[in-house]
Amino acid sequence: MFCSGLEVSEKKKKKKKKDNQESQAVTDLAIDGNDKKEKRKKKEKKGREEGASSVDQKDRKSKKHDKKRKDRELVEDISSESKLTPPSPAEISAFLTKHNITIHVASSSSPVTPFLHFSQLPIPDPLRTFSAKFKEPSPVQACTWPPALEGKDVVGIAETGSGKTLAFGIPALARLISSPPPPPSKSSPTITTLVLAPTRELALQTHEALQELGEQFGIASVAVFGGVPKEGQLKMLKNLHKANSNLVTRIIVGTPGRLLDLMSEGACDLSGVDFLVLDEADRMLDKGFENDIRQIISQTKPQQDRQTLMFSATWPEAVRKLAGTFQNDPVRVTVGSDDLTANSRVEQIVEVLDDSRGKDARLLKHLRALGHKKASTDADSRILIFALYKAEASRVEGMLRREGYSVGALHGDLSQNNRLQALEEFKSGKTGLLVATDVAARGLDIPNVGAVINYTFPLTIEDYIHRIGRTGRGGKFGKSITFFTGENQERGLAGELSRVLNDSGFACPDLKKFPMTIKKKEHGAYGAFFRDDIPATTRKKIVF
Template identity: 35%
Template structure:
């Protein structure tokens, strides 16, 4: 099926073509026509399944049919759990807005930065992407109003609940108009998500894209005990000493990804970081270089890396462990695909040992852990 069969206009199809998207993913095939028809959506799919474009494209199509607005009443509210995801989603909106005849103003708001610039910029915003806490702060300052919201999107709803945003989300729901279109996306169908579905969605179209169970048997797993001070040098030693090529390194924070990349480059290792503070174009460019073998190392934060799909990626390194065993399996599952073996290495500091034990127990597989004290890291 082609994107042109889904009811999208020529300007959006042109923007899609410029992103080298050849055909819609299963989520997009089902979501785009249903959203254009004004239906509520319950989408259960993993990050990286294409769901962001699956709701961004039809929302932009619908917004083209409305009169331009110049006040603080947003029409589309997208709630997300993290600053990184807010920036990513906003970038996707801006990418697909490129050729629209009626310009649509979008904005991402999140905590951790000054609220004043956000308050000043909100006038005339039609699509707002927000983390729950900062959204409530802006509402308290009367910088934004929700009484005219036509479409509510909850992206990564399970993660918002896991991060303790339920109370904030409930407060936001009370400020929304009763008549609206609701789009709920989650990686899991937990009891909390089912409860939210019952309260928010009206006769929803249910889209459930199950991910193939990852076979980790083809992945050779190994770990190293290492102190925090020696972790960076050990990473560089492993890459250089073993002649590693096309290495995907995972970190848990954007700052760590950037710092690590800088030190790799300083030590003569071609590297780039991939995270939500980059533009959509920037992320795609780095990902394409990495896939083509033109980048030796790609250092990725969790959210930015979920969509990485390289059939014969040889090696994954966990510079930092993820929060959950499921995320660990998802990370190492980037290698060992299509019947080709792969390697996964984890760097374990003393404070990580208990958590890594839990990961191994949940995974049902023991990982050999080597000591690194005797490795001479001088010069790395």
């Protein structure tokens, strides 16, 4: 067949177009295939990520579930113990004899039956979880919990490190849990529990313990103390909680000075307080605190409508009489003796020196003998060194720092932030030594303090007992080393120190070169002429 040139040209164009279409189709197919591959890859990647995320979520949920299950099992185990046979009278008698416990009750009150097991506590199960850290109640807890949970006034006297914070903390929280807070208003304030402490650090420590236990019940605590701005404390008092809006501030833990300051500004209403605690009560009622304490207590509910608890390691006669003016027929639990007694788990060594000039050398020698390394961060080798004056504490700190030791300081010349930082670094083990004045002598629970060194003897034998009580806490054993020169006020305390040593099974023959007389205990404000039968009067404030 014959074809013209035009027809051939048209056929070539059609063929070329067809080839182009086929080529485009192949290209499109390839692109579609690549797109599908990309989409499939993305989908697979997303699936893997979602799978991993799902596994992580499952792991987190599983861990959370395991924690809840363990807590639930712990509560069930504790609850199941309550089905055990209650302690027999013979067991209770043996417990009281073993720990040398004396319980004084009013003639009209029924005798106290101690709680020898945590399961005996009539408290909500979620609150029982605190007991997981302990084998059994401490003696002061076992004997003060029953009357405190019944709403009676209590005085607890026990050696340092015996668990007094939980002795009043558990009854306080149990009372708050059983009575929901009223809506906040001036006519019905939410603050119903007040804990007074002599030092800022002790107030903060108690606040943190109560806050941790109370959060699960929506109960918040506020720490009120000086040396820091008031703004944060004011917000907490007004129930302005940033972290958790469900919390209601129902507990104040504070020092008298800042508390009075806030009260005078109208920022702190104590008219609803029906549960009052004086921690380290012997100091709160002596050494110049008494007038402040009376003023604060007068703003709480009347004595007959208020439950008042007092705890201390020492209980002098003058303070004992004064405490009676704030309480209604209190149950008094004494673990050991009403007289001054040291922690029985602390080995006491007293070195009598001719003068103060050799103290630095003796201190360095003892640090080496105790095996304390200069840059030590070992949590079990911490040593607390007590000085009498702020300038002395600062000088000793500088000397130790020059010798290459990792050391901190805690005294009144430091800002509150620096004090808290020094205490936290010592607790965490970042610094192995802490030089402090008596602001650190009372109540502070610093774990694993291996030894206490008294560089200078304190002004009273009570402070000596509180100082050495910073070691040997929570059932552990500790060691105290004391430098005694007989200078200034020390000479008159030799007799009392010798008695404390003898009562604890220790001796220091070199003390006998000083007078062994023991002075009668006197009140810090009234001396030996203190009387408790004089009614307290309120002073009229004169405004100029």
